[in-house]
Amino acid sequence: MxxxxxxxxxxxxxxxxxxxxxxxxxxxxxxxxxxxxxxxxxxxxxxxxLSRLGWNKVRKDGSSVVIGATATFNEVVRSTASTSCSFRMLKDALSRAASNPIRNRITVGGSLADFPPWSDLVATLIALDARVTWLEDGKSEKKCSVAEFIDKKLGKEKNLVREIIVPEKELSFCVKRLARTSFEYGMFNLAVCGVMKDGAIESPVIVVTGTKDRVSRQTEAEAALAGKVLTDEVIRDAAGRVKVDFNADVNFGAEYKASMVGVYLRDALAEIAGRK
Ligand SMILES: Cc1cc2nc3c(=O)[nH]c(=O)nc-3n(C[C@H](O)[C@H](O)[C@H](O)COP(=O)(O)OP(=O)(O)OC[C@H]3O[C@@H](n4cnc5c(N)ncnc54)[C@H](O)[C@@H]3O)c2cc1C
Structure with missing residues (x-):
């Protein structure tokens, strides 16, 4: 209370x-x-x-999209600041979170600072190599990648998220979340992206959030995909290399969730390859 x-x-x-x-x-x-x-x-x-700081703008700055910390999920989803694939990937991820009234409230700054296990924000930000600026003790400005920011485990009371910077990139992507209904908390979030060239995927990135360690980058699966044409065999091999630990929750066991990451990764890669 x-x-x-x-x-x-x-x-x-x-x-x-x-x-x-x-x-x-x-x-x-x-x-x-x-x-x-x-x-x-x-x-x-x-x-x-934070609502009177005017930090809810979403704007293009050079080859990045800068999102103010108080922009709500829906303000990002409805933004026309950029048509780049990376920004579309973020919009796609956020459009699935919670329900429409709640997306009108959740801010990107609050969501990043809070980083709940069901976050629909963080996996995609890390996959896109997004950066964050924040004010330490409300005054000195700091900047680092979102992945580093999460690692730092900074106190929410003294570190005020100010902006999130998403580089504009041309890439293919797929974001998935495990939930029994569309408006339920996601049990995990899977963000996959890479650059498709002649049917092969370059620089693949696979990030899972909601895991025991909060974030899990699937480097082994990424290495198995890099530079390869996305045949069924290559996709199956990559999905078999997923290594991820979960805690059980009220709905799903840890093992079930881990196996579903492999299933969702197979689907995501088939979608990226244009077969779904
Ligand atoms: C029913 C329900 C369902 C939900 N489902 C989902 C979902 O499916 N996917 C999803 O991603 N989220 C979901 N959420 C949202 C999620 O659980 C958090 O409530 C949300 O991320 C917090 O964002 P906020 O802007 O409301 O932050 P607040 O509630 O305002 O703040 C959260 C914490 O962050 C701090 N904080 C706020 N802003 C900043 C800032 N700029 N810098 C530093 N610290 C700050 C606050 O002091 C507080 O400690 C759901 C929420 C509800 C209520």
């Missing part, structure tokens, strides 16, 4: 934030607010709502 005497702040400029962080005992940033109640909310003394 949130405290009744919770103080709310609505900064219009990021410069206002360090002072609030210094004065308050335990602060939470408020993006879409869809998971605040899951995060030890009774200890929070103040909430910093």
């Amino acid at each position: 949130l405290k009744k005497e919770l103080r709310w702040f609505f900064p219009e400029k990021p410069e206002e934030i360090p002072d609030i962080l210094k004065k308050e005992a335990k602060v939470a940033f408020h993006g879409g607010g869809t998971s605040i109640l899951r995060v030890k909310s009774d200890a929070i003394t103040a909430m910093i709502d």
Whole structure:
């Protein structure tokens, strides 16, 4: 439960934030607010709502798409900032998350900071080699790849995600999620992409999230695919090299989920090869 005497702040400029962080005992940033109640909310003394910072823009910058942290999943899905394959891959991934009303609330910054096991955002960002900028203690700007950002396991209270930068790339892609119904939490997310040339796949990338280690890059399967024509045999061989550990959950056993990654990878590669 949130405290009744919770103080709310609505900064219009990021410069206002360090002072609030210094004065308050335990602060939470408020993006879409869809998971605040899951995060030890009774200890929070103040909430910093990010909606007045104007960080919800999605824009093209050179050969990248820059997505402000408070852009909602649906704002990204509806954005016409870029027609590149990489941006379409991200839109495809986000359009499957939750339900339409919830996609109107979830922000990319809150989703990246939160990184739940059912994330529809992170696998695709890592597959696309996206980068993130954030403000440490609300002031000094830092930047790194999304993969590194996840590894750092930074505290959400002091590190404010500001932007996500997605390089524009021409590639073939497929994103899949395991769920019993379309609006249910995904049990895992699988993002696959690569450049198709004369039927062969170059620079393949396979990322799974929702695993025991949160993220699992399938380097062995990638190596088995690199530079190869996507025949049924090549696809079967790559899928057989998937190595992934899951925890069991209320719906599915760990082994079942691991075997489904192989099944979904086969389907994804067949789709990329144009056979599905
Ligand atoms: C019923 C339901 C179903 C859902 N299904 C899915 C799904 O299928 N796929 C999916 O991807 N997601 C899904 N979600 C969303 C997911 O569970 C999280 O709620 C969401 O990722 C949080 O985003 P938010 O913008 O609402 O963040 P908030 O709830 O506002 O914040 C989440 C955490 O991140 C911090 N935070 C917020 N913004 C920032 C920022 N810019 N920088 C640093 N820290 C920040 C907050 O302080 C808090 O600790 C679902 C949510 C619900 C309620």
